[in-house]
Amino acid sequence: MLQRRRIFKQIAIIIAKILAPLFYSRRYLAGRHFADDGGGWIWALKGIWFQKILGFNRRVPWPVSPFVTISNPENIVWHPDDLNNFQSPGCYWQNFAAKIVVGRGTYIAPNVGLITANHDPLNLDQHLAGQDIILGESCWIGMNAVILPGVELGPHTIVAAGAVVTKSFPEGYCIIGGVPAKILRRFSPEEVALLKGREK
Numbered sequence: 001m002l003q004r005r006r007i008f009k010q011i012a013i014i015i016a017k018i019l020a021p022l023f024y025s026r027r028y029l030a031g032r033h034f035a036d037d038g039g040g041w042i043w044a045l046k047g048i049w050f051q052k053i054l055g056f057n058r059r060v061p062w063p064v065s066p067f068v069t070i071s072n073p074e075n076i077v078w079h080p081d082d083l084n085n086f087q088s089p090g091c092y093w094q095n096f097a098a099k100i101v102v103g104r105g106t107y108i109a110p111n112v113g114l115i116t117a118n119h120d121p122l123n124l125d126q127h128l129a130g131q132d133i134i135l136g137e138s139c140w141i142g143m144n145a146v147i148l149p150g151v152e153l154g155p156h157t158i159v160a161a162g163a164v165v166t167k168s169f170p171e172g173y174c175i176i177g178g179v180p181a182k183i184l185r186r187f188s189p190e191e192v193a194l195l196k197g198r199e200k
Contacts, residue, residue, distance in 0.1 A: 009042070016041035016048075020063075023052050028062035031080035043087055065089055071096040075116075078102040088112070097130025103137035103155065113146040136172050138192075156192055160184065 020029055024044060033040030040063070047063035050056045056066035060073040062080075067089035070076070075095040078085070082102060085091075090111035093100060098116035102108070117130040131150035135141070139153055142161035147153075151165050154172020159165060159181065166180040173192065175185040 012045055013041040016045040019048055020044040023048050024063065025061040028080050028083065031083060033081070033083050040083055043083065060086075062086065069093065075099045076102070079104040082106060095130075095133075097127060098149065099132045101132065101134045103135050103139060105138040106135050106140070108141045109143040109145070109161070111144045112141050115146065116149050118149060139172075142177075156187075156189075 020041065024047070029040070029044065031040070033043070043063040043065075046065075050066035051058055051060060051064060054066070057064045057068065057070055057073075060070055062073075062083065064070060064086045065088070068086055068091045070086075070093040072095050075098065076093065077099060078101075081104060085102065085106070085108040088108055088110045091108060092113045092115070094113070094115045094117070096117070100114050100116065108114075114133055116133055117127040120126045120128050128149070133147055133149070134152040135147075136153055136155035136157060138155055139157045139159070141147065141159045142163065144161055145159045145163045145165065147159070147165045150168070152168040152170045153159070153165070154170045156174075157169055157172045158175040160175065160177025162179075163177045163181040164179045165176065169176055169181075169183070173187050173189055174183050176182060177184050
C-alpha cells in the first residue's frame with residue numbers, strides 16, 4: 001500500500017512538472033516546496049484542477065488552495081519559499097485596494113484575515129482608502145487572527161490565535177494577542193539567534 005502511494009506520488013509529480021509551467025508563472029514553481037519531497041508539485045497539480053478548470057482563484061499565477069480567497073494577486077508581494085501560506089484553508093486576502101507584503105519565512109495559519117480596506121462607517125456601500133499591510137520576516141500569524149488596514153509587523157512578530165491587530169508593531173521581536181492586540185511578551189534578536197543556533 002505504501003509502495004503504491006509512493007509510485008502514485010512520483011507519477012503525479014512527473015505530470016505536474018509537465019503541466020504546471022503551462023498554467024503558472026515559472027517564478028512561483030521554485031523554492032523549497034519544489035525540492036526533493038515534491039509537495040509544491042502536488043499543490044500545483046491540485047491547483048490546475050481547482051483553479052484553472054473549476055475556476056477557484058483562476059487569475060492567481062501560483063498554486064492556491066480552493067479554500068483561500070484572494071482579491072488581487074498583483075497586490076501581494078512574497079517569496080516562492082513561502083508558497084505554503086496559500087495552502088492554509090479559510091484565509092482571506094482582501095487586497096483589492098492596497099498591497100499585502102509578506103516577509104520571507106513568515107507562516108500564516110488557517111482562517112487568517114488580511115484586510116487592507118474597511119467599509120466607510122458613514123456609508124457602508126463604500127470602502128475607505130486602502131492601506132498596505134506589511135508582515136516582516138519570520139512572523140507567525142496564528143489561526144483566526146485578523147490583520148487590519150495599515151498594520152506593519154516587524155520581524156519575528158508572533159500573533160496569537162484569534163487576535164485582532166488594529167495597530168502596527170514595527171519593532172518586532174514580540175508576541176501580541178487579544179482584541180485589540182497588545183504586546184504579551186518581548187524578546188531580543190539575540191534570544192532568537194541563540195535558539196536558531198541550538199536548532200542547527
